[in-house]
């Protein structure tokens with residue numbers, strides 16, 4: 001492919017003559033094909049047999065493509081004949097060529113040249129996918145003389161502006177394309193012949209709605225439109241938006257038993273939130289030779305776990321990919337992970353979920369529950385591409401299990417239950433705690449990651465699956481190495497919403513109605529892997545391309561899928577992961593995936609079941625979580641005496657610090673009595689402090705209110721995005737998912753200046769504490785200094801009278817304990 005002005009070679013006249021002959025021959029072949037009834041068409045199996053140009057055939061041969069895949073067989077001929085298409089086929093089934101070949105051929109047959117301007121637009125939701133499509137276009141279009149450009153964000157728009165007007169084909173992300181439409185003088189799409197939307201359902205969803213509508217307004221209505229995705233839209237609204245003309249729906253795998261590749265072995269694992277970190281750690285440690293993609297909900301989680309695990313060295317190279325990275329770094333990581341043959345783990349947000357064709361990925365681990373079934377399918381589809389096999393593992397919280405498993409089952413996704421082998425679980429918690437206490441910046445990142453995850457759960461619309469009020473926040477924080485988690489206002493909001501919901505549910509129940517999530521027949525049975533569809537060649541699997549679609553059509557499909565499940569369509573139980581290491585880490589349930597396998601454990605049910613979700617319960621739990629758990633944090637950490645017996649840290653402190661060295665030799669019963677006494681007093685003091693803090697808060701709130709009343713009613717306005725924010729503008733800042741529910745940029749949810757100020761002060765306090773903590777560890781003379789301060793709280797008999805300790809002193813004690821533990 002050449003740039004405009006590159007000129008044709010010396011053989012131009014000869015080539016033009018040959019081209020002209022070829023074009024007229026192709027036109028007549030395609031004319032005949034278009035006129036023939038669809039079922040009588042002889043579908044080519046090899047690219048050489050297709051009515052396409054020699055240039056394209058040559059490009060395909062050089063790239064190593066000889067035989068067509070199912071989606072290519074179904075889509076190529078109608079697309080070459082000029083039909084609008086809605087193409088749906090499983091992940092990794094070769095959809096990219098199914099639209100690239102028609103793009104090249106349409107322009108070739110219309111004798112498109114550099115003088116004709118922009119003839120084809122290919123829009124992709126992410127930069128990496130655009131890059132990948134562009135690379136493939138360059139390969140198969142190598143012999144053609146069109147100019148092609150890649151327009152993605154993260155680069156200087158000015159540099160692109162110099163070339164963009166001469167391009168015949170553009171591969172782009174929606175934001176950057178719109179930016180050129182708005183800002184580049186002379187940018188003209190009026191002659192556009194073909195528009196392609198790859199991952200069409202994603203591009204047409206709400207996150208990109210405004211941008212895509214604006215783009216379509218700039219395009220001519222007379223054009224060919226090709227839409228492709230593994231989870232295709234059938235929404236009439238979308239089709240009207242795109243002015244499709246009599247589109248042909250290509251769903252090659254619609255009759256298949258599963259919407260995912262057959263060679264993809266899928267399992268889900270139920271674990272509590274606080275077990276996830278250990279799970280991830282253990283997974284990496286037991287899959288050192290595997291190429292793994294780990295999907296997390298938010299950019300901050302990806303950053304945090306990448307930074308933390310990198311320092312802990314699991315023994316496998318780690319990479320991360322998320323939307324907040326610089327473009328150069330993103331591309332470097334993309335190519336790096338592509339080139340890795342084995343033994344590498346990529347932590348990523350959903351930015352890597354669609355379309356990316358990383359070779360030889362062994363495992364896709366979905367550490368956080370995907371938004372919905374299509375999101376699951378796309379993430380899992382990063383492995384088992386084309387004819388390769390692969391494994392997918394989905395981690396579900398007990399509260400997510402019923403809803404997500406039901407949805408996957410309804411969409412015929414053959415995912416089986418697996419359980420962790422406790423013997424192979426390696427804990428990372430203490431290492432994380434030690435790491436975070438050494439690196440305050442990492443601790444801060446951890447707090448943000450924790451908050452971002454909770455926020456992402458809070459913002460999920462499907463409350464039947466995502467219920468932030470059921471999450472054990474403090475325990476989760478501890479498992480990440482955090483001694484405390486930030487207080488988040490949306491958690492209160494979630495509890496309020498839930499309370500309101502449960503009230504209305506009560507009212508509904510009183511009227512004899514039942515909400516869907518309360519329906520008694522929550523599925524417990526798991527589906528199993530299905531036998532290969534005999535009609536599919538080359539190991540291709542069959543799919544239900546619209547699985548999990550959210551519009552009314554999909555409801556229909558889901559109902560049909562449920563019926564199919566009830567009819568026992570699915571085949572024998574899926575083979576468990578073959579690796580010995582996987583066997584070791586997971587105990588796969590091989591026996592029929594019956595009810596017992598997926599039912600939550602009894603204790604899980606009592607904690608996370610509907611009964612536990614009553615409003616008053618939730619409120620009580622929330623309050624408990626919000627409390628500063630100074631005592632709890634300490635109580636979770638044991639210290640050891642010289643004989644190695646575990647002691648409560650306060651007891652140790654009472655022995656060593658408050659009572660002096662001699663007191664450490666007190667009879668055990670007396671020490672225990674004093675400790676109990678001290679604990680009661682500490683509790684009393686804690687209650688007093690809390691009351692004082694509450695009073696102070698009320699006072700501040702009243703002052704704020706008074707101040708606000710005196711101010712102008714017009715607060716700072718909300719600034720909406722310009723719409724030129726490139727593709728990031730269409731994604732949620734945090735999750736890289738469609739920005740259906742864009743969170744504010746600040747994790748700690750500070751809505752007003754006073755709150756922001758309070759947060760700043762809290763942050764300063766945290767930093768001060770962290771500095772203190774560091775000092776405590778590094779300064780050998782420190783023990784003496786502390787001992788000198790603490791006696792202000794000593795009672796006359798040498799015991800620790802916490803009733804006279806200030807909150808600061810209590811904090812110092814806690815830090816002292818942490819310090820002692822770290823040593």
Ligand SMILES: Nc1ncnc2c1ncn2[C@@H]1O[C@H](COP(=O)(O)OP(=O)(O)OP(=O)(O)O)[C@@H](O)[C@H]1O
Pocket residue numbers: 064065066067068069072089090091092093094095096097229230354355356357381385386
């Ligand atoms: N006809 C073919 N012969 C051999 N390999 C092919 C053929 N078509 C596609 N491939 C290869 O199959 C892999 C998957 O193709 P592609 O990325 O187009 O899948 P996809 O259906 O677009 O997947 P996704 O839904 O994840 O975007 C790629 O590595 C591609 O090079």
